[in-house]
Amino acid sequence: MPESDRSGLPPRPVRMIATDLDGTLLRDDKSVSERTVAALAAAERAGIEVFFVTGRPARWMGVVSEHVHGHGLAICANGAAVVDLHQNGRILEVRPLERPEALAVVKALRDVAPGSTFAVELSTGIHYEPDYPPFHLDAAATVAAAEKLLSEEWEGANQPVLKLLAHNPRLTPDDFLALARTAAGEHGSFTRSSPTALLEISGLGVSKASTLAHCCAERGIAPEEVVAFGDMPNDVEMLSWAGTSYAMANAHPDVLAATSARTVANNEDGVAVVIERILAAQSPAR
Incomplete structure (x- = not known):
């Protein structure tokens, strides 16, 4: 089970945030709240990469494409595709089911x-x-x-x-x-x-976790430097791989069992709540 300190915050500086979309980053009406938009932008300004990691196909990524900063990459179709959201969801890598x-x-x-x-x-x-x-x-x-x-x-x-x-x-x-x-x-x-x-x-071995691990390895990012968020069974492997992981309050029981940390529900901006705490903890003392 991923680790965190008693406050629920990761024990090491965070270099990547990996978040599911539906039921996690998105509210139930499929919107991205202003608070979440601001938190994502602040994370990237602080040098933390943000990866959207979703079961959605690339053609359904318009819901977050305008909120992409930095690299603009996303993992789609449960790890089967890495796409560039700065290029209208162009597929860069495929891990197919034969x-x-x-x-x-x-x-x-x-x-x-x-x-x-x-x-x-x-x-x-x-x-x-x-x-x-x-x-x-x-x-x-x-x-x-x-x-x-x-x-x-x-x-x-x-x-x-x-x-x-x-x-x-x-x-x-x-x-x-x-x-x-x-x-x-x-x-x-x-x-x-x-x-x-x-x-x-x-395909065998294809998951959100395995593709995220590949993308992190390319960037020299260790699992302990990754914070992940999710709510459904297709998130479990990713949440188990990441150094720190948060289950949404609305998560499936399997997700709750796979994580040690919790945040509030997607409709209450649970991802943004944690990002704000991480940034506050990692910011230099004034």
């Missing part, structure tokens, strides 16, 4: 969880099955069976698969996740961030 592995997941889940439907998130957009729930419909999407969408013969086969999504209306979210990991965990990394039974499947 199509044979995705097909193996589809087959396994059709067998053990009847009624499952699938969507395929490519670097260029999302495509889904006819019965996949209308979470975010896309007029440009191809609507077809997952087996076709993952076929090497399909016209989109030249684009890497960032993640596979699987929905099941008959299982609870946590039960579906546990079942899927047992049935197909050898083919990919399974997690979830939705309140519904919607799973997100990435």
